[in-house]
Amino acid sequence: MAEQEKKSPYRVLIGKPGLDGHDRGAKFIARALRDEGFEVIYTGIRRSAAEIAATAVQEDVDAVGLSSLSGAHLRLFPEVIKELQTRGGGDIPVLGGGVIPDEDIELLLQAGVSAVFTPGTAAETFINAFTEACEKHSDDSGQ
Protein backbone atom coordinates (compact mmCIF):
# COMPACT_ATOMS: atom_id res chain seq x y z
CA MET A 1 0.00 0.00 0.00
CA ALA A 2 2.54 2.55 -1.11
CA GLU A 3 0.49 5.44 -2.43
CA GLN A 4 -2.81 5.62 -0.63
CA GLU A 5 -5.27 8.35 -1.49
CA LYS A 6 -4.13 10.76 1.20
CA LYS A 7 -6.22 13.53 2.66
CA SER A 8 -4.94 17.05 2.05
CA PRO A 9 -3.36 18.66 5.09
CA TYR A 10 -5.49 21.05 7.13
CA ARG A 11 -4.59 24.72 6.84
CA VAL A 12 -4.72 26.82 9.99
CA LEU A 13 -3.79 30.40 10.79
CA ILE A 14 -2.01 31.25 14.02
CA GLY A 15 -2.26 34.93 14.85
CA LYS A 16 -1.44 37.26 17.68
CA PRO A 17 -3.88 40.10 18.02
CA GLY A 18 -3.20 42.93 20.42
CA LEU A 19 -0.20 44.77 21.65
CA ASP A 20 1.95 42.34 23.60
CA GLY A 21 5.10 41.37 21.79
CA HIS A 22 5.71 37.88 23.14
CA ASP A 23 5.10 35.20 20.59
CA ARG A 24 6.80 32.24 22.25
CA GLY A 25 3.43 30.61 22.93
CA ALA A 26 2.13 31.25 19.42
CA LYS A 27 5.29 29.87 17.86
CA PHE A 28 5.21 26.83 20.13
CA ILE A 29 1.67 26.05 18.99
CA ALA A 30 2.59 26.68 15.35
CA ARG A 31 5.49 24.23 15.52
CA ALA A 32 3.50 21.61 17.41
CA LEU A 33 0.78 21.77 14.74
CA ARG A 34 3.31 21.59 11.93
CA ASP A 35 4.78 18.49 13.56
CA GLU A 36 1.30 16.95 13.46
CA GLY A 37 1.00 17.58 9.73
CA PHE A 38 -0.88 20.90 9.71
CA GLU A 39 -0.02 23.70 7.33
CA VAL A 40 0.31 26.70 9.59
CA ILE A 41 0.12 30.24 8.31
CA TYR A 42 1.82 32.42 10.86
CA THR A 43 1.11 36.14 10.76
CA GLY A 44 3.45 37.47 13.44
CA ILE A 45 2.78 39.75 16.39
CA ARG A 46 0.60 42.81 16.93
CA ARG A 47 -2.04 42.21 14.30
CA SER A 48 -5.47 43.80 14.28
CA ALA A 49 -8.55 41.59 14.36
CA ALA A 50 -9.39 42.79 10.85
CA GLU A 51 -5.95 41.84 9.49
CA ILE A 52 -6.17 38.37 11.00
CA ALA A 53 -9.69 37.80 9.67
CA ALA A 54 -8.89 39.11 6.19
CA THR A 55 -5.83 36.87 6.04
CA ALA A 56 -7.78 33.82 7.23
CA VAL A 57 -10.39 34.33 4.52
CA GLN A 58 -7.80 34.94 1.82
CA GLU A 59 -5.85 31.83 2.80
CA ASP A 60 -9.01 29.73 3.10
CA VAL A 61 -7.96 28.19 6.41
CA ASP A 62 -9.94 25.54 8.26
CA ALA A 63 -9.38 27.16 11.66
CA VAL A 64 -7.89 30.23 13.31
CA GLY A 65 -5.83 30.01 16.50
CA LEU A 66 -5.33 33.19 18.51
CA SER A 67 -2.84 33.83 21.23
CA SER A 68 -3.05 36.71 23.65
CA LEU A 69 -1.05 37.46 26.76
CA SER A 70 -2.05 41.09 27.13
CA GLY A 71 -5.27 40.39 29.01
CA ALA A 72 -7.37 41.85 26.20
CA HIS A 73 -8.70 38.45 25.05
CA LEU A 74 -12.29 39.24 26.05
CA ARG A 75 -12.28 42.07 23.56
CA LEU A 76 -9.92 40.72 20.89
CA PHE A 77 -11.12 37.13 20.36
CA PRO A 78 -14.77 38.08 19.78
CA GLU A 79 -13.59 40.92 17.56
CA VAL A 80 -11.83 38.43 15.28
CA ILE A 81 -15.01 36.33 15.15
CA LYS A 82 -17.00 39.40 14.20
CA GLU A 83 -14.49 40.42 11.52
CA LEU A 84 -14.59 36.91 10.09
CA GLN A 85 -18.38 37.09 9.88
CA THR A 86 -18.38 40.42 8.03
CA ARG A 87 -15.90 38.96 5.52
CA GLY A 88 -17.93 35.87 4.74
CA GLY A 89 -15.75 33.65 6.93
CA GLY A 90 -18.19 33.14 9.81
CA ASP A 91 -17.93 29.39 9.28
CA ILE A 92 -14.22 29.35 10.20
CA PRO A 93 -13.80 28.18 13.81
CA VAL A 94 -11.71 30.28 16.19
CA LEU A 95 -9.65 28.76 19.00
CA GLY A 96 -7.84 30.82 21.59
CA GLY A 97 -5.04 30.51 24.06
CA GLY A 98 -3.02 32.58 26.49
CA VAL A 99 -3.04 33.76 30.05
CA ILE A 100 -6.78 33.45 30.52
CA PRO A 101 -8.41 33.34 33.96
CA ASP A 102 -10.90 30.53 34.58
CA GLU A 103 -13.84 32.90 34.83
CA ASP A 104 -13.14 34.23 31.33
CA ILE A 105 -13.07 30.82 29.65
CA GLU A 106 -16.83 30.36 29.86
CA LEU A 107 -17.38 33.90 28.56
CA LEU A 108 -15.18 33.24 25.53
CA LEU A 109 -16.93 29.96 24.77
CA GLN A 110 -20.25 31.77 24.95
CA ALA A 111 -18.91 34.40 22.57
CA GLY A 112 -18.30 31.68 19.98
CA VAL A 113 -14.68 30.66 20.60
CA SER A 114 -14.51 26.91 19.90
CA ALA A 115 -11.89 26.02 22.52
CA VAL A 116 -9.74 27.88 25.02
CA PHE A 117 -6.25 26.93 26.19
CA THR A 118 -4.12 28.16 29.04
CA PRO A 119 -0.34 27.90 29.51
CA GLY A 120 -0.77 24.56 31.27
CA THR A 121 -2.68 22.91 28.42
CA ALA A 122 -0.98 19.75 27.12
CA ALA A 123 0.07 19.82 23.46
CA GLU A 124 -2.07 16.77 22.80
CA THR A 125 -5.14 18.62 24.03
CA PHE A 126 -4.82 21.60 21.72
CA ILE A 127 -3.75 19.46 18.77
CA ASN A 128 -6.89 17.36 19.22
CA ALA A 129 -9.00 20.50 19.48
CA PHE A 130 -7.55 21.88 16.24
CA THR A 131 -8.01 18.53 14.50
CA GLU A 132 -11.65 18.36 15.57
CA ALA A 133 -12.36 21.94 14.59
CA CYS A 134 -10.77 21.45 11.16
CA GLU A 135 -12.56 18.13 10.56
CA LYS A 136 -15.89 19.64 11.41
CA HIS A 137 -15.23 22.70 9.27
CA SER A 138 -14.18 20.80 6.18
CA ASP A 139 -17.15 18.40 6.56
CA ASP A 140 -19.58 21.30 6.84
CA SER A 141 -18.19 23.10 3.81
CA GLY A 142 -18.29 19.86 1.87
CA GLN A 143 -14.64 19.88 0.81
Next chain:
Amino acid sequence: MTAGSNELLAGLARQDPRAIGRAISAVENNSEAAADILSSLDQDVIDSVLVLGITGPPGAGKSTLTSAMIRALRKKGNRLGIIAVDPSSPISGGAILGDRIRMMEHALDPDVVVRSMATRGRLGGLCASAGATVRIMAAAGCEIIIIETVGVGQSEMDIIRLADITLMVLAPGFGDDIQAMKAGLLEVADFLVVNKSDLAGADALCMDMEQVFHDKQEEDGIARVLQTIASLNQGIEQLLATVKTFGLHLETSGIKEERRHMALDAETLDWIMEILRPRFAQAMSEKTERKDPRIRAKELIKELVTRQEE
Protein backbone atom coordinates in the same frame (compact mmCIF):
# COMPACT_ATOMS: atom_id res chain seq x y z
CA MET B 1 -20.66 21.81 -13.83
CA THR B 2 -21.91 21.69 -10.25
CA ALA B 3 -23.73 24.48 -8.43
CA GLY B 4 -20.68 24.85 -6.22
CA SER B 5 -18.29 25.49 -9.10
CA ASN B 6 -20.70 27.96 -10.70
CA GLU B 7 -20.83 29.86 -7.46
CA LEU B 8 -17.03 29.90 -7.20
CA LEU B 9 -16.67 31.12 -10.79
CA ALA B 10 -19.17 33.91 -10.19
CA GLY B 11 -17.24 34.81 -7.03
CA LEU B 12 -13.97 34.96 -8.97
CA ALA B 13 -15.52 37.34 -11.47
CA ARG B 14 -16.66 39.52 -8.56
CA GLN B 15 -13.11 39.32 -7.14
CA ASP B 16 -14.60 38.02 -3.89
CA PRO B 17 -11.73 37.05 -1.53
CA ARG B 18 -13.60 34.05 -0.09
CA ALA B 19 -14.27 32.63 -3.55
CA ILE B 20 -10.67 33.18 -4.65
CA GLY B 21 -9.38 31.37 -1.56
CA ARG B 22 -11.79 28.49 -2.02
CA ALA B 23 -11.08 28.11 -5.72
CA ILE B 24 -7.36 27.90 -4.98
CA SER B 25 -7.99 25.25 -2.32
CA ALA B 26 -10.05 23.30 -4.81
CA VAL B 27 -7.17 23.09 -7.27
CA GLU B 28 -4.56 22.58 -4.57
CA ASN B 29 -6.52 19.64 -3.15
CA ASN B 30 -7.42 18.39 -6.59
CA SER B 31 -11.10 18.35 -5.64
CA GLU B 32 -14.00 17.81 -8.01
CA ALA B 33 -14.67 21.50 -8.57
CA ALA B 34 -11.09 22.03 -9.79
CA ALA B 35 -11.59 20.76 -13.34
CA ASP B 36 -14.81 22.79 -13.76
CA ILE B 37 -13.15 25.96 -12.58
CA LEU B 38 -9.97 25.62 -14.59
CA SER B 39 -11.70 24.75 -17.84
CA SER B 40 -13.93 27.81 -17.55
CA LEU B 41 -11.20 30.40 -17.22
CA ASP B 42 -10.55 32.88 -20.01
CA GLN B 43 -7.25 32.10 -21.75
CA ASP B 44 -6.80 35.67 -23.04
CA VAL B 45 -6.87 37.04 -19.52
CA ILE B 46 -4.29 34.46 -18.48
CA ASP B 47 -2.05 35.38 -21.41
CA SER B 48 -2.10 39.04 -20.50
CA VAL B 49 -0.79 38.81 -16.93
CA LEU B 50 2.86 39.10 -16.01
CA VAL B 51 4.26 36.39 -13.75
CA LEU B 52 7.37 37.25 -11.74
CA GLY B 53 9.35 34.55 -9.98
CA ILE B 54 11.38 35.49 -6.91
CA THR B 55 13.75 32.85 -5.69
CA GLY B 56 16.93 32.54 -3.64
CA PRO B 57 18.21 31.10 -0.37
CA PRO B 58 16.17 31.42 2.84
CA GLY B 59 16.86 34.68 4.62
CA ALA B 60 18.12 36.59 1.58
CA GLY B 61 15.14 38.92 1.86
CA LYS B 62 12.71 37.55 -0.73
CA SER B 63 9.57 38.26 1.29
CA THR B 64 10.79 41.69 2.34
CA LEU B 65 11.58 42.48 -1.29
CA THR B 66 8.21 41.16 -2.41
CA SER B 67 6.49 43.41 0.12
CA ALA B 68 8.48 46.42 -1.08
CA MET B 69 7.58 45.61 -4.68
CA ILE B 70 3.92 45.30 -3.71
CA ARG B 71 4.11 48.76 -2.15
CA ALA B 72 5.59 50.29 -5.31
CA LEU B 73 3.27 48.46 -7.72
CA ARG B 74 0.19 49.36 -5.70
CA LYS B 75 1.12 53.03 -6.07
CA LYS B 76 0.90 52.50 -9.81
CA GLY B 77 -2.55 51.00 -9.28
CA ASN B 78 -1.88 47.39 -10.28
CA ARG B 79 -3.96 44.61 -8.76
CA LEU B 80 -1.56 41.93 -7.54
CA GLY B 81 -1.44 38.25 -6.74
CA ILE B 82 1.26 36.72 -4.55
CA ILE B 83 1.98 33.00 -4.22
CA ALA B 84 4.38 32.42 -1.34
CA VAL B 85 5.78 28.90 -1.29
CA ASP B 86 7.52 27.29 1.67
CA PRO B 87 8.72 23.70 2.05
CA SER B 88 6.66 21.04 3.80
CA SER B 89 8.35 19.06 6.53
CA PRO B 90 9.40 15.73 5.03
CA ILE B 91 8.69 14.05 8.35
CA SER B 92 5.24 15.27 9.35
CA GLY B 93 4.05 16.65 6.02
CA GLY B 94 3.12 19.86 7.82
CA ALA B 95 4.58 23.29 7.20
CA ILE B 96 5.00 26.70 8.73
CA LEU B 97 4.16 29.30 6.13
CA GLY B 98 5.66 32.51 7.44
CA ASP B 99 6.23 34.67 4.39
CA ARG B 100 3.15 36.71 5.17
CA ILE B 101 4.74 38.14 8.30
CA ARG B 102 6.68 40.55 6.09
CA MET B 103 3.68 41.37 3.93
CA MET B 104 1.10 42.14 6.62
CA GLU B 105 1.02 45.86 5.83
CA HIS B 106 -0.98 44.84 2.75
CA ALA B 107 -3.37 42.53 4.61
CA LEU B 108 -6.34 44.89 4.34
CA ASP B 109 -5.67 45.92 0.76
CA PRO B 110 -8.34 44.15 -1.33
CA ASP B 111 -6.12 44.41 -4.41
CA VAL B 112 -3.32 42.33 -2.93
CA VAL B 113 -4.31 38.66 -3.10
CA VAL B 114 -1.86 36.49 -1.17
CA ARG B 115 -1.80 32.71 -1.03
CA SER B 116 0.70 30.79 1.07
CA MET B 117 1.43 27.36 -0.30
CA ALA B 118 3.39 24.39 1.01
CA THR B 119 5.39 22.17 -1.33
CA ARG B 120 3.57 19.10 0.06
CA GLY B 121 6.57 16.96 -0.74
CA ARG B 122 5.89 16.77 -4.44
CA LEU B 123 7.56 19.45 -6.43
CA GLY B 124 5.95 18.36 -9.65
CA GLY B 125 2.52 18.57 -8.11
CA LEU B 126 3.38 21.92 -6.64
CA CYS B 127 4.17 23.22 -10.09
CA ALA B 128 0.70 22.12 -11.13
CA SER B 129 -1.07 23.76 -8.16
CA ALA B 130 0.91 26.96 -8.43
CA GLY B 131 0.23 27.13 -12.17
CA ALA B 132 -3.48 26.71 -11.57
CA THR B 133 -3.33 29.34 -8.83
CA VAL B 134 -1.75 31.80 -11.26
CA ARG B 135 -4.69 31.28 -13.60
CA ILE B 136 -7.26 31.71 -10.85
CA MET B 137 -5.61 34.92 -9.68
CA ALA B 138 -5.58 36.16 -13.27
CA ALA B 139 -9.29 35.38 -13.57
CA ALA B 140 -9.82 37.35 -10.36
CA GLY B 141 -8.32 40.43 -11.97
CA CYS B 142 -4.71 40.28 -10.81
CA GLU B 143 -2.46 41.88 -13.40
CA ILE B 144 0.92 41.00 -11.97
CA ILE B 145 1.52 37.77 -10.08
CA ILE B 146 4.60 37.20 -7.96
CA ILE B 147 5.69 33.70 -6.97
CA GLU B 148 8.11 33.59 -4.06
CA THR B 149 9.89 30.30 -3.58
CA VAL B 150 13.01 29.11 -1.81
CA GLY B 151 15.60 28.15 -4.35
CA VAL B 152 18.83 26.54 -3.38
CA GLY B 153 18.69 23.25 -5.20
CA GLN B 154 17.77 22.79 -8.82
CA SER B 155 14.60 20.88 -8.04
CA GLU B 156 13.13 23.64 -5.92
CA MET B 157 13.68 26.04 -8.74
CA ASP B 158 11.49 24.00 -11.07
CA ILE B 159 8.49 26.00 -10.06
CA ILE B 160 10.22 29.05 -11.45
CA ARG B 161 9.49 27.72 -14.92
CA LEU B 162 6.02 29.16 -14.38
CA ALA B 163 7.43 32.66 -14.31
CA ASP B 164 7.82 34.96 -17.30
CA ILE B 165 10.69 36.69 -15.54
CA THR B 166 12.78 35.29 -12.70
CA LEU B 167 14.65 37.28 -10.08
CA MET B 168 17.26 35.53 -8.00
CA VAL B 169 17.76 37.26 -4.67
CA LEU B 170 21.11 36.98 -2.94
CA ALA B 171 22.66 38.85 -0.06
CA PRO B 172 26.12 39.23 1.46
CA GLY B 173 26.95 36.36 3.74
CA PHE B 174 25.43 33.59 1.66
CA GLY B 175 28.78 32.48 0.27
CA ASP B 176 28.22 28.73 0.33
CA ASP B 177 24.75 28.89 -1.18
CA ILE B 178 26.03 31.18 -3.89
CA GLN B 179 28.97 28.98 -4.82
CA ALA B 180 26.62 25.99 -5.06
CA MET B 181 24.24 27.84 -7.36
CA LYS B 182 26.67 29.77 -9.49
CA ALA B 183 26.78 27.30 -12.34
CA GLY B 184 23.00 27.12 -12.70
CA LEU B 185 22.37 30.81 -12.12
CA LEU B 186 22.37 31.89 -15.73
CA GLU B 187 19.90 29.21 -16.67
CA VAL B 188 17.29 30.09 -14.08
CA ALA B 189 17.64 33.80 -13.41
CA ASP B 190 16.95 36.75 -15.68
CA PHE B 191 17.99 39.13 -12.94
CA LEU B 192 20.26 38.89 -10.00
CA VAL B 193 19.19 41.07 -7.09
CA VAL B 194 21.86 41.77 -4.51
CA ASN B 195 19.70 42.61 -1.51
CA LYS B 196 20.94 43.87 1.87
CA SER B 197 23.21 46.24 0.06
CA ASP B 198 23.54 48.08 3.36
CA LEU B 199 25.74 45.23 4.58
CA ALA B 200 29.47 44.79 4.06
CA GLY B 201 30.32 42.52 1.16
CA ALA B 202 27.52 43.72 -1.13
CA ASP B 203 29.85 45.43 -3.58
CA ALA B 204 32.09 42.40 -3.87
CA LEU B 205 29.05 40.19 -4.45
CA CYS B 206 27.85 42.56 -7.16
CA MET B 207 31.16 42.50 -8.95
CA ASP B 208 31.20 38.73 -8.77
CA MET B 209 27.72 38.54 -10.25
CA GLU B 210 28.41 41.14 -12.94
CA GLN B 211 31.00 38.72 -14.22
CA VAL B 212 28.55 35.82 -14.33
CA PHE B 213 25.95 37.93 -16.16
CA HIS B 214 28.41 39.81 -18.37
CA ASP B 215 27.51 38.15 -21.66
CA LYS B 216 23.77 38.35 -21.14
CA GLN B 217 24.06 42.00 -20.28
CA GLU B 218 26.03 42.68 -23.47
CA GLU B 219 23.33 41.04 -25.59
CA ASP B 220 20.57 43.55 -24.98
CA GLY B 221 22.16 46.25 -22.84
CA ILE B 222 19.73 45.64 -19.97
CA ALA B 223 21.40 45.63 -16.54
CA ARG B 224 21.02 42.18 -15.00
CA VAL B 225 22.60 42.73 -11.61
CA LEU B 226 20.66 45.10 -9.39
CA GLN B 227 21.13 46.28 -5.83
CA THR B 228 18.41 46.75 -3.24
CA ILE B 229 17.91 47.40 0.44
CA ALA B 230 14.45 45.90 0.65
CA SER B 231 14.03 46.63 4.36
CA LEU B 232 14.57 50.34 3.67
CA ASN B 233 12.60 50.38 0.43
CA GLN B 234 15.69 51.33 -1.58
CA GLY B 235 16.41 50.35 -5.17
CA ILE B 236 12.86 49.14 -5.75
CA GLU B 237 11.80 51.69 -8.37
CA GLN B 238 14.96 51.06 -10.35
CA LEU B 239 14.38 47.32 -10.12
CA LEU B 240 10.80 47.56 -11.32
CA ALA B 241 11.70 49.90 -14.16
CA THR B 242 14.37 47.48 -15.38
CA VAL B 243 12.05 44.50 -15.07
CA LYS B 244 9.42 46.39 -17.04
CA THR B 245 11.84 47.17 -19.86
CA PHE B 246 12.87 43.54 -19.93
CA GLY B 247 9.22 42.46 -19.92
CA LEU B 248 8.55 44.54 -23.03
CA HIS B 249 11.59 43.05 -24.68
CA LEU B 250 10.30 39.54 -23.90
CA GLU B 251 6.92 40.36 -25.33
CA THR B 252 8.09 41.92 -28.59
CA SER B 253 10.74 39.29 -29.20
CA GLY B 254 8.24 36.47 -28.74
CA ILE B 255 10.27 35.02 -25.87
CA LYS B 256 7.38 35.41 -23.42
CA GLU B 257 5.12 33.28 -25.60
CA GLU B 258 7.86 30.71 -25.99
CA ARG B 259 8.38 30.56 -22.21
CA ARG B 260 4.64 30.20 -21.65
CA HIS B 261 4.54 27.25 -24.04
CA MET B 262 7.41 25.60 -22.24
CA ALA B 263 5.77 26.23 -18.87
CA LEU B 264 2.50 24.71 -20.08
CA ASP B 265 4.32 21.67 -21.39
CA ALA B 266 6.13 21.25 -18.09
CA GLU B 267 2.88 21.60 -16.18
CA THR B 268 1.14 19.10 -18.43
CA LEU B 269 3.94 16.64 -17.85
CA ASP B 270 3.55 17.17 -14.10
CA TRP B 271 -0.13 16.41 -14.40
CA ILE B 272 0.56 13.24 -16.34
CA MET B 273 2.82 12.10 -13.52
CA GLU B 274 0.27 13.11 -10.87
CA ILE B 275 -2.48 11.17 -12.62
CA LEU B 276 -0.44 8.09 -13.49
CA ARG B 277 1.44 7.66 -10.23
CA PRO B 278 -1.44 6.27 -8.16
CA ARG B 279 -2.47 3.93 -11.00
CA PHE B 280 0.97 2.43 -11.25
CA ALA B 281 1.26 2.24 -7.49
CA GLN B 282 -1.99 0.31 -7.52
CA ALA B 283 -0.82 -2.02 -10.31
CA MET B 284 2.42 -2.62 -8.44
CA SER B 285 0.69 -3.46 -5.20
CA GLU B 286 -1.43 -6.04 -7.00
CA LYS B 287 1.62 -7.98 -8.18
CA THR B 288 4.81 -8.27 -6.16
CA GLU B 289 7.74 -9.22 -8.37
CA ARG B 290 11.44 -9.52 -7.75
CA LYS B 291 12.53 -8.30 -11.16
CA ASP B 292 14.88 -5.61 -12.28
CA PRO B 293 12.90 -2.40 -11.60
CA ARG B 294 13.51 -0.96 -15.07
CA ILE B 295 12.22 -4.07 -16.81
CA ARG B 296 9.31 -4.27 -14.43
CA ALA B 297 8.44 -0.62 -15.08
CA LYS B 298 8.36 -1.19 -18.83
CA GLU B 299 6.13 -4.21 -18.40
CA LEU B 300 3.74 -2.31 -16.17
CA ILE B 301 3.47 0.52 -18.67
CA LYS B 302 2.78 -1.94 -21.45
CA GLU B 303 0.12 -3.64 -19.36
CA LEU B 304 -1.62 -0.38 -18.52
CA VAL B 305 -1.65 0.75 -22.14
CA THR B 306 -3.12 -2.55 -23.37
CA ARG B 307 -5.68 -2.52 -20.60
CA GLN B 308 -6.62 1.01 -21.66
CA GLU B 309 -7.08 0.00 -25.30
CA GLU B 310 -9.31 -2.96 -24.58
